[in-house]
Amino acid sequence: MQNPIILQAFYWEMGTEEYAEQYPEENDLWILIADSAEEIKRSQFDFVWLPPANKGAAGQYDVGYGTYDLWDLGEFNQKGSVRTKYGTKEELELAIAELHKNDLKILYDAVLNHRLGADEKQLVELKDGSEAEVWTKFNFPGRGDNYSSLKLGWKCFDGVDWDERTQRAEKFLFHTKEWDDSYGENYLMGADMDYQNDIIKEDVLNWGKWIVNEIGFDGFRLDASKHVDNQMIYDFVEQTAQSTDKELFYIGEAWVNDAEVLIDYLETVGQDRLHVFDFPLRKNFIDLMHGKLDMRWLGEKGLVNKDGYGHRAITFVDNHDTDRDGDNEYGTEPIMDRKFQAYCYILMRREGVPTIYWKDYHNHGLKEKLDNLIEARKKFAHGEPYESESNDKNTYSYIRTGDDNHPGSGLVMMITQHDNGELIEKVINTGEAETLYYDYTGHVEKEVKTDQDGNGKFFVKGTMADGYSVWVKKQD
Numbered sequence: 001m002q003n004p005i006i007l008q009a010f011y012w013e014m015g016t017e018e019y020a021e022q023y024p025e026e027n028d029l030w031i032l033i034a035d036s037a038e039e040i041k042r043s044q045f046d047f048v049w050l051p052p053a054n055k056g057a058a059g060q061y062d063v064g065y066g067t068y069d070l071w072d073l074g075e076f077n078q079k080g081s082v083r084t085k086y087g088t089k090e091e092l093e094l095a096i097a098e099l100h101k102n103d104l105k106i107l108y109d110a111v112l113n114h115r116l117g118a119d120e121k122q123l124v125e126l127k128d129g130s131e132a133e134v135w136t137k138f139n140f141p142g143r144g145d146n147y148s149s150l151k152l153g154w155k156c157f158d159g160v161d162w163d164e165r166t167q168r169a170e171k172f173l174f175h176t177k178e179w180d181d182s183y184g185e186n187y188l189m190g191a192d193m194d195y196q197n198d199i200i201k202e203d204v205l206n207w208g209k210w211i212v213n214e215i216g217f218d219g220f221r222l223d224a225s226k227h228v229d230n231q232m233i234y235d236f237v238e239q240t241a242q243s244t245d246k247e248l249f250y251i252g253e254a255w256v257n258d259a260e261v262l263i264d265y266l267e268t269v270g271q272d273r274l275h276v277f278d279f280p281l282r283k284n285f286i287d288l289m290h291g292k293l294d295m296r297w298l299g300e301k302g303l304v305n306k307d308g309y310g311h312r313a314i315t316f317v318d319n320h321d322t323d324r325d326g327d328n329e330y331g332t333e334p335i336m337d338r339k340f341q342a343y344c345y346i347l348m349r350r351e352g353v354p355t356i357y358w359k360d361y362h363n364h365g366l367k368e369k370l371d372n373l374i375e376a377r378k379k380f381a382h383g384e385p386y387e388s389e390s391n392d393k394n395t396y397s398y399i400r401t402g403d404d405n406h407p408g409s410g411l412v413m414m415i416t417q418h419d420n421g422e423l424i425e426k427v428i429n430t431g432e433a434e435t436l437y438y439d440y441t442g443h444v445e446k447e448v449k450t451d452q453d454g455n456g457k458f459f460v461k462g463t464m465a466d467g468y469s470v471w472v473k474k475q476d
Contacts, residue, residue, distance in 0.1 A: 019363070044378050046104065055076075056085075063320075064109065065223065078142035100216065147210065152191075159173040205235065208220070222253060230268055238271065280302045295415075299396070317335050318360060347377040348381050382409040384400070387399075388412075388429075438474050
């Protein structure tokens with residue numbers, strides 16, 4: 001698979017309020033995905049990242065991150081509905097079949113850190129010797145013993161954040177427990193899974209193998225992975241990978257804004273198959289959005305530019321957590337301006353696997369221009385990369401040499417945070433003498449011819465909306 005691209009096929013508000021009215025087809029996502037499989041393939045995506053497909057505590061209103069029953073994929077009447085927010089198990093299986101028919105790989109968003117929506121309370125002794133009434137008994141009455149006979153009680157968890165009897169909200173660690181060995185904060189939310197308990201660990205590992213071998217997924221996005229026991233992350237990846245002849249793909253969501261810390265996380269888990277989202281790179285896109293990024297050093301930013309780790313970076317501009325309506329609980333902001341500059345950067349880069357966000361692609365009206373950049377990535381983003389000596393505080397250029405396996409490949413990418421409306425001119429050495437180039441984005445109508453030394457005067461528009469260009473060789 002060359003120059004792969006991931007489509008994140010959902011967003012937080014999907015199927016709610018004005019989105020449900022404006023985009024009614026999204027109210028039944030599995031059906032929409034099945035109907036769209038051919039189009040997704042034509043758009044040259046390789047992976048489709050689906051939202052959590054299992055039953056959440058809020059039933060059909062749960063986005064999926066309030067895990068109640070991993071084994072219920074919209075098949076049993078639990079939490080007020082048979083279907084999940086996105087549809088039924090039968091509809092999910094149809095979507096998977098259609099995606100596979102079009103040679104697309106599918107990623108499951110696995111929320112393994114916690115459970116919510118317990119069926120009963122239990123009185124449990126706490127570490128300090130006191131007692132708390134906690135929601136920790138999961139009976140799964142609608143599913144019964146189908147797929148798994150395990151019912152969950154307090155021994156499957158390390159602790160919770162709510163005492164029903166005293167109405168107190170704080171971290172409560174159970175008396176025989178220690179928090180698992182996670183890289184980040186050990187408690188995040190809900191009933192915190194105890195993966196030092198072999199019984200619950202085995203059940204979740206078996207679920208992962210079932211998702212791959214029976215349901216048909218081709219990999220996982222591991223939600224909040226830095227809060228999950230490190231050994232569990234390693235074992236989940238290792239055992240699911242060993243359970244199939246398919247080459248599975250894994251992404252950990254470790255929300256860390258420092259590339260060196262992200263590297264330390266990867267080394268701590270020690271699982272070579274694991275990729276991670278490049279949050280450090282996205283942090284720079286926020287500065288770019290505000291026109292405050294020193295672009296001289298953009299070629300060094302993020303995990304994607306760290307030697308030995310760039311191939312493990314999943315690059316992105318926005319996702320369901322960073323781009324939400326209203327105030328963002330994670331303390332970040334969506335990329336509202338210069339978004340195409342950011343997409344152009346991740347799509348033309350040699351290292352990293354870029355992700356396109358559904359809300360950008362379909363709801364924000366960016367599809368046509370993103371399709372242009374996707375096509376440029378597939379056709380021209382080949383060969384060795386190097387940084388341009390012309391890079392300055394406001395304009396960044398990046399060159400791909402092309403290779404023999406892709407005739408006509410190679411490119412000059414330019415992005416700028418100038419907004420003066422003028423054409424920004426840079427002398428760039430492409431390594432290709434006496435060669436004619438044109439702007440594949442169509443933003444600049446001029447053609448550029450390099451001299452005998454491979455130097456040419458290339459241009460990019462100094463505007464927020466169109467401040468990116470991809471110059472490629474003009475074919476005879």
